[in-house]
Amino acid sequence: MKKSKKRQLITNMLFRAVNLWQQKNTAGTDGITLRQFMLLSALKESERQKNNLSALAKDFGGSRQNVRQLVTVLARKGLLRLEQSEADKREMLVSLTEKGKGCFDGEENAGDDLVRPVFAGIGEKALDGAMECLEGMIANLEGANAPKE
Numbered sequence: 001m002k003k004s005k006k007r008q009l010i011t012n013m014l015f016r017a018v019n020l021w022q023q024k025n026t027a028g029t030d031g032i033t034l035r036q037f038m039l040l041s042a043l044k045e046s047e048r049q050k051n052n053l054s055a056l057a058k059d060f061g062g063s064r065q066n067v068r069q070l071v072t073v074l075a076r077k078g079l080l081r082l083e084q085s086e087a088d089k090r091e092m093l094v095s096l097t098e099k100g101k102g103c104f105d106g107e108e109n110a111g112d113d114l115v116r117p118v119f120a121g122i123g124e125k126a127l128d129g130a131m132e133c134l135e136g137m138i139a140n141l142e143g144a145n146a147p148k149e
Contacts, residue, residue, distance in 0.1 A: 018034075022034050032114070036074055041062055041104075044101070049095060053068055053071065058092055071094055078100075079097060
């Protein structure tokens with residue numbers, strides 16, 4: 001199969017997989033959607049204790065407005081804390097609450113419930129290859145690498 005055909009198939013399959021994942025809403029009992037969990041995960045992985053919406057949007061890979069909507073819902077669920085920045089009163093800072101941190105604690109957590117069924121039966125070698133491919137795609141999309149042909 002030609003490289004261009006593989007790239008198109010991977011793009012289509014990636015899009016389909018994410019859409020199916022969102023439709024299944026396999027987030028467990030907390031009612032956390034895939035997008036909400038990904039935002040929580042971006043916060044957890046951030047090196048900053050508190051994130052402003054712009055920094056969080058960059059880490060999440062979404063628009064500031066989209067992130068603001070997700071943050072509002074997650075704050076209502078008690079998973080995120082919003083507070084005004086001391087340095088700039090117009091800026092809101094976002095951090096995980098203890099309940100939000102709990103989504104990542106223990107053997108049975110929302111994150112594990114969300115990903116375990118999706119990756120069932122996929123071996124270590126395939127996961128390593130997928131990680132390498134996705135890391136390259138993200139680097140290209142973020143402009144870190146020039147397109148290679």
